[in-house]
Amino acid sequence: MKIMFDSGAIKSFISKAALKRTKHLPININQQHYLMADGYTTFEVIGVVKIFIEFDAIKTSIVVGVVNSLCVDCILGMDYINKYKVNLNTKEKQIQIHTFKDMITIPMENQVDNVKILCRLIHSTCIYPYQEKKIQISTQVSSGQLLFSPAYHLIHYKNLISPHALISIINHSAWISVYNPTSSPCYLKSNIIMGTAVPSSTVAYITTILNTQTQEPMDEDNTTSLTATSEQNIRNLLMHLQDQQQFISAQVILTRYHQLFDTTTTTIAETAKPHVICTGNNPPTTSRPYPQTNEKQNAMFEIIQQMLKNKQIRASNSQYSAPVLLIKKRDGSYRFIVDYRKLNNITVRDNYPLPNLEQAIQLVGGYQFYTKLDLRSGYFQIPIREEDKHKTAFITVHGLFEFNVLAQGLKNSPPSFQRIMSDLLSSCKKFCLTYLDDILIYSNTFDQHLDHLNQILAILNKHKFQLNPQKCELIRTSIDYLGHTISIDCTKPLQERIEKILAIPQPTSLKQANAFIGAIGWYRKFIKNYAKIAAPILAVTNLIAKNKHRFKWDIPQREAFDRLKNILVTEPLFLNYPDPDVPLILSTDASDYCVGGVLYQEINDERKN
Numbered sequence: 001m002k003i004m005f006d007s008g009a010i011k012s013f014i015s016k017a018a019l020k021r022t023k024h025l026p027i028n029i030n031q032q033h034y035l036m037a038d039g040y041t042t043f044e045v046i047g048v049v050k051i052f053i054e055f056d057a058i059k060t061s062i063v064v065g066v067v068n069s070l071c072v073d074c075i076l077g078m079d080y081i082n083k084y085k086v087n088l089n090t091k092e093k094q095i096q097i098h099t100f101k102d103m104i105t106i107p108m109e110n111q112v113d114n115v116k117i118l119c120r121l122i123h124s125t126c127i128y129p130y131q132e133k134k135i136q137i138s139t140q141v142s143s144g145q146l147l148f149s150p151a152y153h154l155i156h157y158k159n160l161i162s163p164h165a166l167i168s169i170i171n172h173s174a175w176i177s178v179y180n181p182t183s184s185p186c187y188l189k190s191n192i193i194m195g196t197a198v199p200s201s202t203v204a205y206i207t208t209i210l211n212t213q214t215q216e217p218m219d220e221d222n223t224t225s226l227t228a229t230s231e232q233n234i235r236n237l238l239m240h241l242q243d244q245q246q247f248i249s250a251q252v253i254l255t256r257y258h259q260l261f262d263t264t265t266t267t268i269a270e271t272a273k274p275h276v277i278c279t280g281n282n283p284p285t286t287s288r289p290y291p292q293t294n295e296k297q298n299a300m301f302e303i304i305q306q307m308l309k310n311k312q313i314r315a316s317n318s319q320y321s322a323p324v325l326l327i328k329k330r331d332g333s334y335r336f337i338v339d340y341r342k343l344n345n346i347t348v349r350d351n352y353p354l355p356n357l358e359q360a361i362q363l364v365g366g367y368q369f370y371t372k373l374d375l376r377s378g379y380f381q382i383p384i385r386e387e388d389k390h391k392t393a394f395i396t397v398h399g400l401f402e403f404n405v406l407a408q409g410l411k412n413s414p415p416s417f418q419r420i421m422s423d424l425l426s427s428c429k430k431f432c433l434t435y436l437d438d439i440l441i442y443s444n445t446f447d448q449h450l451d452h453l454n455q456i457l458a459i460l461n462k463h464k465f466q467l468n469p470q471k472c473e474l475i476r477t478s479i480d481y482l483g484h485t486i487s488i489d490c491t492k493p494l495q496e497r498i499e500k501i502l503a504i505p506q507p508t509s510l511k512q513a514n515a516f517i518g519a520i521g522w523y524r525k526f527i528k529n530y531a532k533i534a535a536p537i538l539a540v541t542n543l544i545a546k547n548k549h550r551f552k553w554d555i556p557q558r559e560a561f562d563r564l565k566n567i568l569v570t571e572p573l574f575l576n577y578p579d580p581d582v583p584l585i586l587s588t589d590a591s592d593y594c595v596g597g598v599l600y601q602e603i604n605d606e607r608k609n
Contacts, residue, residue: 001022010256011064011079012079013079014075015391016067018073020510031044050064084098086098094103123136148196205391254396257460268404269465280346285343288323300397313404320402322342340392354436365487367443372479374467374472382405414436436574513557533564534560
């Protein structure tokens with residue numbers, strides 16, 4: 001029999017089904033309605049009966065209320081706890097029960113399996129079309145953290161949306177979010193079942209075995225923030241998971257680090273090594289502000305005010321100054337660019353290497369699960385060393401300012417960013433690849449992947465990083481990364497990139513021809529005899545600047561151009577992963593106009609590239 005010690009319950013109760021499985025005294029039929037601690041919800045007690053509970057030959061007894069249903073077989077409340085001076089030692093995970101002559105210690109389970117707790121609506125409410133509403137639910141458990149799952153009828157008959165979520169229960173009640181995506185209002189009557197709450201093996205499930213006086217009241221503003229931003233972002237990232245247990249297990253981990261997914265505020269990370277700008281003994285570099293139109297001046301003022309609010313910049317008294325450009329984006333907004341060319345000319349180069357892209361793609365291929373994490377405005381989360389901040393000063397008609405965080409356009413921004421992230425995640429490099437602000441996690445099994453994901457998120461959360469949920473992809477069997485689609489079976493060119501190449505028209509200049517050969521050359525490993533096919537184009541694009549007038553685009557180039565594009569849509573483009581137990585064969589060839597080589601394996605009398 002499963003027994004829950006509940007210090008939030010005044011009296012003790014047993015379910016009718018559990019009582020039937022025991023030899024018991026007659027029930028004293030006396031129907032009553034008890035009020036839960038939420039002050040609203042009632043439950044019916046059929047009658048009372050004295051039961052005897054034996055722990056390792058020590059007999060105890062208590063009069064309990066008999067109810068039709070209970071989240072566990074029996075709940076022992078404060079009447080039992082006070083009678084036997086029960087000591088709930090959560091640190092040692094032990095329960096001590098005292099009788100007149102004896103004292104017994106029994107182990108406490110802090111994880112409960114196969115317990116489903118009904119969650120009922122406390123107040124009748126109406127959810128209007130396209131409205132998201134927080135509503136209060138009641139449970140038979142007085143306090144703790146549980147995983148809520150919406151009821152079937154709520155989703156399939158009333159067409160409401162309520163996320164699976166980790167809820168905090170205090171005084172038998174909790175708050176959940178419900179969204180009405182329809183054009184009709186939906187009325188919900190009090191006491192209807194909104195869903196069930198269950199403990200999870202991946203959550204330290206704490207029932208009200210804990211002293212309720214030590215629990216903090218729920219901060220409703222905090223809960224709203226989590227529901228409106230982090231929870232919605234987390235839910236969107238996991239919507240593709242069809243297995244409910246996988247969904248819940250992943251949601252628990254993401255909810256644990258929900259601050260990472262909260263995009264309502266900006267953050268500056270706490271890193272051991274800030275960005276350093278080494279300029280030697282060179283004097284400060286200075287510039288005048290670039291002239292701007294009134295429209296751009298107003299836009300620049302708004303951008304500066306926002307960066308000041310986010311503490312990304314501050315007012316400056318620096319001897320340095322660099323001018324600012326505003327470049328209009330496609331959506332009409334402006335990109336803020338500081339022209340650091342003078343500063344970069346006197347900055348000592350940082351030679352920390354970026355990952356080799358080809359090697360990176362080979363490294364991460366062949367795994368079952370992938371997660372891609374994208375840092376939100378990654379550079380702006382990296383702090384600059386205090387004594388170097390004045391070197392980043394930029395000048396505008398609105399004043400002189402300097403960066404507190406790593407700015408775009410600084411000479412060593414990429415290697416410095418890569419070093420910081422690589423050092424930060426060095427303990428995870430066996431299952432994690434970091435390329436600037438992209439973090440790729442790869443694993444062989446789902447449970448292993450959750451463990452890997454948990455480790456990465458814990459590190460990012462500890463150092464107060466922030467993710468961009470819109471660009472993250474979690475727990476996928478294939479992933480788009482560095483221009484390729486990677487899965488357990490093979491590596492393929494990213495379809496979006498292929499479509500862009502197919503849209504390139506016949507070149508009319510050397511610049512256009514170089515752009516085409518650069519784009520398709522990234523996927524040359526997928527194209528058989530690439531060097532031979534592309535030779536006519538390579539012959540006219542391999543020109544230095546002073547000879548660019550010699551460029552010509554005749555029939556051989558047009559035919560090669562069309563043939564390369566045709567291969568992209570007619571032949572299967574993928575590379576198999578090598579079998580480590582089979583020898584690799586290097587095949588080479590050469591002619592008057594090209595050389596080439598390919599690695600392959602002979603597997604079951606079949607050539608695998």
